[in-house]
Amino acid sequence: xxxxxxxxxxxxxxxxxxxxxxxxxxxxxxxxxxxxxxxxxxxxxxxxxxxxxxxxxxxxxxxxxxxxxxxxxxxxxxxxxxxxxxxxxxxxxxxxxxxxxxxxxxxxxxxxxxxxxxxxxxxxxxxxxxxxxxxxxxxxxxxxxxxxxxxxxxxxxxxxxxxxxxxxxxxxxxxxxxxxxxxxxxxxxxxxxxxxxxxxxxxxxxxxxxxxxxxxxxxxxxxxxxxxxxxxxxxxxxxxxxxxxxxxxxxxxxxxxxxxxxxxxxxxxxxxxxxxxxxxxxxxxxxxxxxxxxxxxxxxxxxxxxxxxxxxxxxxxxxxxxxxxxxxxxxxxxxxxxxxxxxxxxxxxxxxxxxxxxxxxxxxxxxxxxxxxxxxxxxxxxxxxxxxxxxxxxxxxxxxxxxxxxxxxxxxxxxxxxxxxxxxxxxxxxxxxxxxxxxxxxxxxxxxxxxxxxxxxxxxxxxxxxxxxxxxxxxxxxxxxxxxxxxxxxxxxxxxxxxxxxxxxxxxxxxxxxxxxxxxxxxxxxxxxxxxxxxxxxxxxxxxxxxxxxxxxxxxxxxxxxxxxxxxxxxxxxxxxxxxxxxxxxxxxxxxxxxxxxxxxxxxxxxxxxxxxxxxxxxxxxxxxxxxxxxxxxxxxx
Numbered sequence: 001x002x003x004x005x006x007x008x009x010x011x012x013x014x015x016x017x018x019x020x021x022x023x024x025x026x027x028x029x030x031x032x033x034x035x036x037x038x039x040x041x042x043x044x045x046x047x048x049x050x051x052x053x054x055x056x057x058x059x060x061x062x063x064x065x066x067x068x069x070x071x072x073x074x075x076x077x078x079x080x081x082x083x084x085x086x087x088x089x090x091x092x093x094x095x096x097x098x099x100x101x102x103x104x105x106x107x108x109x110x111x112x113x114x115x116x117x118x119x120x121x122x123x124x125x126x127x128x129x130x131x132x133x134x135x136x137x138x139x140x141x142x143x144x145x146x147x148x149x150x151x152x153x154x155x156x157x158x159x160x161x162x163x164x165x166x167x168x169x170x171x172x173x174x175x176x177x178x179x180x181x182x183x184x185x186x187x188x189x190x191x192x193x194x195x196x197x198x199x200x201x202x203x204x205x206x207x208x209x210x211x212x213x214x215x216x217x218x219x220x221x222x223x224x225x226x227x228x229x230x231x232x233x234x235x236x237x238x239x240x241x242x243x244x245x246x247x248x249x250x251x252x253x254x255x256x257x258x259x260x261x262x263x264x265x266x267x268x269x270x271x272x273x274x275x276x277x278x279x280x281x282x283x284x285x286x287x288x289x290x291x292x293x294x295x296x297x298x299x300x301x302x303x304x305x306x307x308x309x310x311x312x313x314x315x316x317x318x319x320x321x322x323x324x325x326x327x328x329x330x331x332x333x334x335x336x337x338x339x340x341x342x343x344x345x346x347x348x349x350x351x352x353x354x355x356x357x358x359x360x361x362x363x364x365x366x367x368x369x370x371x372x373x374x375x376x377x378x379x380x381x382x383x384x385x386x387x388x389x390x391x392x393x394x395x396x397x398x399x400x401x402x403x404x405x406x407x408x409x410x411x412x413x414x415x416x417x418x419x420x421x422x423x424x425x426x427x428x429x430x431x432x433x434x435x436x437x438x439x440x441x442x443x444x445x446x447x448x449x450x451x452x453x454x455x456x457x458x459x460x461x462x463x464x465x466x467x468x469x470x471x472x473x474x475x476x477x478x479x480x481x482x483x484x485x486x487x488x489x490x491x492x493x494x495x496x497x498x499x500x501x502x503x504x505x506x507x508x509x510x511x512x513x514x515x516x517x518x519x520x521x522x523x524x525x526x527x528x529x530x531x532x533x534x535x536x537x538x539x540x541x542x543x544x545x546x547x548x549x550x551x552x553x554x555x556x557x558x559x560x561x562x563x564x565x566x567x568x569x570x571x572x573x574x575x576x577x578x579x580x581x582x583x584x585x586x587x588x589x590x591x592x593x594x595x596x597x598x599x600x601x602x603x604x605x606x607x608x609x610x611x612x613x614x615x616x617x618x619x620x621x622x623x624x625x626x627x628x629x630x631x632x633x634x635x636x637x638x
Contacts, residue, residue, distance in 0.1 A: 011058040030284040041299040043074035045282040045292040054078040056259035064108045071120035071144035073101035083109035093423035095597030115427020117148040121157030146174040150364030162244020249276025315479035318472040321451040323348030347387040371399035378409040387414040390430025412461040413469035419560035425596030435565035438538040444468040445537040447509030451477030459486040492539035500530030507558040517610035563588040
């Protein structure tokens with residue numbers, strides 16, 4: 001007998017199934033998702049928690065006429081399977097395959113490209129407002145998790161939606177709040193009954209009747225208050241009611257019957273409505289239910305045991321080196337405090353939190369607050385280390401400028417996942433940080449060549465009295481030995497790693513070692529390259545760079561950052577400001593959002609491997625020789 005999922009190529013096919021078949025479909029979706037993520041890696045626990053909710057949404061609403069907007073989008077795997085991407089699902093997060101997040105270019109059912117949290121309510125409100133102005137029909141449904149509700153943007157959207165009274169449906173996917181079975185069952189019953197057609201008609205007729213009685217306005221108000229009081233006593237909906245939303249729930253998020261009946265009723269309501277759904281992360285796969293945090297996002301694993309698949313031994317990751325050093329520095333420096341935005345494990349601060357719980361602060365998915373909170377800690381006399389992924393730190397850009405740099409406060413930014421991140425794709429690639437940080441006054445920006453230099457840079461950052469950022473990549477380090485004695489690096493000073501006479505390679509961060517290897521390839525081709533570890537994007541080692549550029553005459557910059565406004569641009573600005581005319585070749589990421597794929601594939605594609613760097617320089621040499629520019633340069637130098 002053919003599987004139910006094999007018959008579904010669109011939501012219309014889903015609607016042909018009987019209600020009694022949907023439980024079997026949910027089991028099939030779980031199996032496919034678990035088996036696929038076990039091979040490709042990805043977000044497992046969040047997706048397993050919304051299987052029934054996803055089925056109910058597509059069963060009740062008419063996507064894409066009705067718009068389903070996913071917050072973050074790391075829970076949209078079942079959505080992809082039900083909207084025509086079943087046959088491509090095995091390519092999940094692979095280069096050239098389907099993305100791990102909603103992507104408009106993939107399907108008309110993906111309404112918003114997304115990968116950051118808390119954007120859905122604002123986007124959904126904009127969509128429904130546009131539909132009203134353009135006289136278009138269709139519901140707009142937003143699905144947002146309880147974790148995403150910790151961000152201010154979510155409440156800004158709720159506040160505005162309640163004010164505008166638009167026909168927006170917000171599904172609050174709550175996988176953290178506990179509620180007793182009795183209250184849950186009663187609440188589910190109330191939600192269905194209070195939104196049903198009979199209840200709505202009775203309420204309208206009752207309000208119409210009493211409004212014509214003496215003192216009718218007060219009676220209508222009393223009826224409404226009675227309903228509100230009942231909901232507030234039995235449910236946690238008072239906050240959302242205060243924001244102008246009709247609150248419904250909580251309802252059990254794995255009970256398809258309750259979900260479908262409630263959503264059918266909600267579909268007929270007008271005005272802003274919030275449906276509170278209780279789900280369980282990792283539902284249906286025991287290892288993920290037991291360890292939802294570990295199975296939030298992970299690499300390939302063994303389905304039977306849930307354990308990661310064996311991998312070749314690698315050097316310690318930059319994150320793990322940062323993690324251990326933070327604990328050590330915390331023991332040596334009592335003023336040191338650590339802040340993260342809902343990523344204690346991902347940033348490596350979990351060990352610090354366990355060792356110094358009173359000096360660790362997880363502020364939730366609230367990067368803006370994290371940075372301004374860090375500013376306040378610095379004003380108060382502490383040394384805050386704000387550990388946030390590169391792509392998420394973008395969200396706090398105004399706070400970095402206005403609340404930290406403007407006052408020249410001693411806040412240390414530990415920026416993990418700088419550069420190419422990989423399979424999570426364009427929303428997560430850390431390709432802009434060197435550009436967006438170096439233009440800020442008072443800011444110092446460093447990037448280590450290896451995990452040992454990361455130690456010294458973090459130590460330097462603690463000693464420096466001002467805003468300072470240490471940017472490092474995802475994944476394993478270079479395998480170098482780690483010094484026990486930490487040293488303070490001179491601010492703005494680079495180091496020459498290899499002598500050469502024909503081309504000067506200025507490399508930053510994780511592009512230093514590939515540049516050294518490229519220099520060996522160039523040597524085999526008869527080109528002598530000097531390699532310098534820049535260390536600092538701001539301030540640059542101006543004296544050294546100008547001296548070497550004048551002596552050698554040809555300059556190449558290499559960075560794993562977008563070229564616009566990045567390290568290479570800083571070098572060009574330096575030469576322009578000093579009136580130095582030398583040919584400069586900038587190697588880095590192009591002016592585009594980098595797609596998903598393994599870091600190895602992406603670095604090869606964009607010429608950031610040793611072979612790619614060497615080939616780029618050789619081609620440049622050929623063009624210079626062809627145009628006679630190298631001969632002219634030798635005359636000028638002589």
